[in-house]
Amino acid sequence: MATLIIENLKKSYDGKTQILKDISFTVKDGELVSILGSSGCGKTTTLRAIAGLTTKNSGKIKVNNKEISNVPVYQRNFGMVFQSYALFPHLNVFENVAFGLKMQRVSKSELKKRVDEILQITGLCELAKRYPAELSGGQQQRVSLARALVIKPKILLMDEPLSNLDAKLRVKMREEIRRLQQKFHITTLFVTHDQQECFAISDRVLLMNKGKVEQFDTPENIFNHPKNEFVARFIGYENFINCKNYSFNSKEDSNHARLLTIRPERIEIVGEPEGENIVTGKIIQSEFLGTGFCYLVKTKIGNLKVIVTNSEPIQLGNNVNLKLSADYLLPLI
Known part of the structure; x- marks a missing residue:
């Protein structure tokens, strides 16, 4: 169980150009929040700062009210799924999924039990001995997701995980992600530029523009009650x-x-x-x-x-x- 709290997060790369401007929001326990916005709005930078992969200039990152900004990446127990699946080409599916558990020094018997279980849940059992080059894009994405889930993360961070898939497979995989997220009740932050994808799977949506939050609300409220002109135009209102x-x-x-x-x-x-x-x-x-x-x-x-x-x-x-x-x-x- 985990609640993610972001307070006044700021980031600039040259000390002048602000990439993130006082970003604040909360992802409640078991909630799936999507960060939505066009390219360059700061959504991936926000995710990377939370993961510890990018150094923030100021602000607080809390999990269950505990500040974790100084906690090393490998100790945060976050599951991460990236746009590029980042699978090890020399490891088969079983070994790729097991990698995080090996780093945690889980016993061999526990490792096999947990990997077999997640392969069953994600429909990868028959592919356990295949290598990434022998898998389709959708299969590779499921392996990446299984690897993130098997370590039982406190928080699941996903950076445009479906952008490399074709339209039909994107729909299928977003449904699968939502099913697994709800099954494991994992607090999840999902970055995307796709409005339809975002609204389909999210409990709430953080809509960003030029490094700041324009609206943070449920998909229904954003769609039916856009806060300002930017939000309205972004989600498809055309008459003003x-x-x-x-x-x-x-x-x-x-x-x-x-x-x-x-x-x-x-x-x-x-x-x-x-x-x-x-x-x-x-x-x-x-x-x-x-x-x-x-x-x-x-x-x-x-x-x-x-x-x-x-x-x-x-x-x-x-x-x-x-x-x-x-x-x-x-x-x-």
Whole structure:
């Protein structure tokens, strides 16, 4: 059982350019938290600082309220899974998985028992005598995961572990990671730039931008209640309305909002221009999505993107009435 606490973590490489700016968050016991963000935002640096692989400038790293910043990497009992699987090419699957236990000087009988058990759980028993070069990418990733889990780590750290896999295998492996994480109840920090992957497996998400935390919340709350414009744009909101120029009714308090936003699929095309939050516009672009159409509509409040499913196509140049429901209009600071 372990709780990971990060307090005011700072990192700069030249003393001037800040890579991490006062990063603070907590990963509760048994929780899977993902660090999400684009390349260069500081997510991998945060993970490496926690692991002890990168020296921080200031801040505290605590496990169960005990400061571990000065604890050597090999004594932290963290399981680590990297983007590159980092398997030993001269060792077979069994030997790769057993490596951490050998470093811990576990007895031969205990070692065999624990390795056999984790190979069974991860579906690797039949591959135990194969070498990394004889494995697929997904199989190598399972070996890397098994090696991290077999030592019974306090914390599991994963740095974009699925980025080298194809789309279908990524989905399968993320489900496997989540299953094993919940089975072993391991406190886990998972770094990714893939929003869909992140939202699918996480209890909470730490969204980073330029070395700072933009929002730390559940996937549902981030998706439905983005804190600011950056978060909204990052997770796919594309329609933004300047509150200084236009007034709309919103379910949430928008008195102090700078912008209102609404997802394309939340805008309705209606017959009559009656009721609140109705905007008239002209379709200037149309894209077939398979399950429906995506329209770009020119209106007095700017161009709005609208996604409509299970409907007949609307011709370019046609005028349409758009309903921006107060339930889905979100104010942004």
